[in-house]
Amino acid sequence: MKNNWSESTAKTYINKYKKLGHNKDVALRVYTSRLLGRNPDLVIHGGGNTSVKTKLSDLDGKSYDVLCVKGSGWDMADIEPQGLPAVKLKPLLNLKKKSYLTDEQMVNYQKRHLLDVNSPNPSVETFLHAFLPLKYVDHTHANSILDITDRPDGLKLCKKIFNSKVAIVPYVMPGFMLAKKVQEVYEKNPNINCLILLKHGIFTFSDNAKDAYKLMIKYVTQAEVAIKKLKHKKIKQVTNKYNNIKPHQVAPILRGLLSNKDSNDKYIINFRKNKKLDYFINGKTVKKYSVKGTITPDHVIRIKPFPLIIENKDLSNLKNLNKLFNNYKQKYIQYFKRNKSKSRGKKVMLDTAPRLIYVQNMGLFSVGKTMKDCLIAGDLAEANAKVISSIEETGQYRPITEKDLFDVEYWSLEQAKIKKKMLPLQGNxxxxxxxxxxxxxxxxxxxxxxxxxxxxxxxxxxxxxxxxxxxxxxxxxxxxxxxxxxxxxxxxxxxxxxxxxxxxxxxxxxxxxxxxxxxxxxxxxxxxxxxxxxxxxxxxxxxxxxxxxxxxxxxxxxxxxxxxxxxxxxxxxxxxxxxxxxxxxxxxxxxxxxxxxxxxxxxRIESGLLNKKMIKSRAKARSITIADYMKGNLLHDEVTxxxxxxxxxxxxxxxxxxxxxxxxxxxxxxxxxx
Ligand SMILES: [Zn+2]
CATH class of the missing domain: 3.40.50.720 (NAD(P)-binding Rossmann-like Domain)
Structure with a gap:
């Protein structure tokens, strides 16, 4: 992976943000966050997060140690200092000895110690960033890291690839418990500069921005090289059976089957296809490897734990399609029931519509309540297809367990990321x-x-x-x-x-x-x-x-x-x-x-059909003013x-x-x- 750091661009950032009242630490944090965010093999759609520990002054005139950490709703690709809300560091560190926090306590506490209450919510990984003492902390869900860790022998593979500066952390759900785990790992080995979170992603850290970024590129590259060295075997493909049905003919039927007539739920669906997606979708064993879960936990809120798979022959038979949609619904309800009984707290089932529909020998239909959500789901599908295909060529895909996926899908803090106010015509x-x-x-x-x-x-x-x-x-x-x-x-x-x-x-x-x-x-x-x-x-x-x-x-x-x-x-x-x-x-x-x-x-609406010139001539013909002509109605009011x-x-x-x-x-x- 290419290191895109440029000394001169870094200086441009420092100068630009200095003029806007931001210090060098924050300027460089913006710069390398964007470098990470603009590389799709590292970060897509709001995945990952970064932070910097710096000093900022409050209204009392005192200077405080703060953690500027990525805020909810911001994308690293185009982050600005406002997207890195400052939380006072000392109160965060005061909780190092706590063994447990509820989500509500955690969010409340983080918000309470913001320098500006109007900032976006600090990341759910704020405590993790705080507990690592180095100045710059970078976190991504790099494809190559998921490629080596979403396997039954992921741990073994990591030990072979990385040196002693890299600590490998078993999967723990994001949030305060993961922060505690990382604290424990770091305290045992303070020489490390990287954490590999199995089946989740990677953290690198350093006291300067350039090095934290450089470490990210270094370790991701090491993983890429290791994958290339593995023995590859192509995924067997289904035989090409094309009929004359086109995506635009199928789409309205699928859209109809997706909508929930009782709740008035409507979805947008977008078709895409390319070589890599085709290879993944047309794999003979697609029904096995594509339904095991997402490559990194937070994708589950956007694409659900499994897709709907349609064989091309089913397209011409509406009855079959109906059955497939019903089966999906039942499967999702079972998944919900099975895991709800194992989790704490009240859970309300989300809608049962798939977010990805793979049609063999055709392509992908991604689904969303808005066009934006639909396109995000499509992009995540491509990343999942890429990583899962690579793993299946060299081994066996195994992401986090179904229960772990469920916990993230039904985690209130994750749901808060995608919950938006329903507008009257949403989905139309x-x-x-x-x-x-x-x-x-x-x-x-x-x-x-x-x-x-x-x-x-x-x-x-x-x-x-x-x-x-x-x-x-x-x-x-x-x-x-x-x-x-x-x-x-x-x-x-x-x-x-x-x-x-x-x-x-x-x-x-x-x-x-x-x-x-x-x-x-x-x-x-x-x-x-x-x-x-x-x-x-x-x-x-x-x-x-x-x-x-x-x-x-x-x-x-x-x-x-x-x-x-x-x-x-x-x-x-x-x-x-x-x-x-x-x-x-x-x-x-x-x-x-x-x-x-x-x-x-x-x-009498002023428009292309009734333009200013026509209005003028008509008013003149009636010997009245333009205003009077436009108001020539019972209400004496112009209609626009x-x-x-x-x-x-x-x-x-x-x-x-x-x-x-x-x-x-x-x-x-x-x-x-x-
Ligand atoms: Zn993460």
């Missing part, structure tokens, strides 16, 4: 067409704020590219008037997110002309833009919703023109009147499937794109409303629904 996949327009973008922001995963569709390549720079959400170039373009977009959506729950069919264009004299082409084009485009999207979305078997919601941006035509607005109003009927037709045809279909009739977005949200949340049109025009009796 929303697709917005015309997303780069004023109303589309406003709607995107609003639905996003409600916890939905939003996909943005627009035909304007430049605008979509600009949007990609602003957001991590999926942006797809799509011409909604072109059926193939729509089909392709929905294929991508299914592969990346698993399906769709809410369609906001918003794209449209305004064409004008006196109906008798206009060019027929214009009228037909307007029907493509304002009617068939909606049908293209609604039809595709509905077919996916039917596969998911978990309801759905179609929302159309219609127009007041649909019920209250404007002079010379035929090319726009006629397809909009047809769109209103389309909206009702979907409500009628798919109500029995729980798919709701509703529309919004908005009017935000109001339209709110109407969409309202309809999305109104579970018992279908076939309804919501008017958003500030009041206009001529355009009101009857």
């Amino acid at each position: 996949i929303v697709v917005i067409t015309g997303a780069c327009g004023v109303i589309g973008y406003e709607t995107y922001k609003l639905f996003k704020s409600q916890g939905a995963e939003v996909v943005l569709l627009d035909k304007d390549v430049k605008k979509i590219n600009d949007l990609r720079k602003k957001t991590n959400d999926l942006c797809i170039e799509c011409d909604v008037t072109n059926k193939n373009s729509v089909i392709k977009a929905f294929e991508i959506i299914c592969e990346r997110l698993g399906g769709i729950d809410i369609l906001i069919s918003n794209a449209g264009s305004a064409d004008t002309g006196a109906i008798a004299e206009l060019d027929e082409k214009l009228l037909r084009k307007s029907f493509e833009n304002n009617f068939f485009s909606h049908q293209n999207c609604a039809s595709q979305a509905t077919k996916i919703m039917l596969k998911q078997k978990n309801k759905g919601c179609l929302l159309f941006n219609i127009s007041k023109q649909s019920v209250n035509p404007g002079k010379n607005f035929g090319p726009y109003g006629l397809p909009k009147a047809a769109l209103l009927s389309l909206c009702k037709q979907y409500a009628l045809d798919y109500g029995a499937n729980g798919i709701r279909s509703n529309g919004v009739n908005a009017d 794109s935000k109001d339209v977005a709110n109407a969409f949200l309202h309809l999305a949340l109104s579970q018992k409303t279908t076939g309804a049109i919501l008017t958003v025009d500030g009041g206009n009796i001529a355009a009101s629904m009857r």
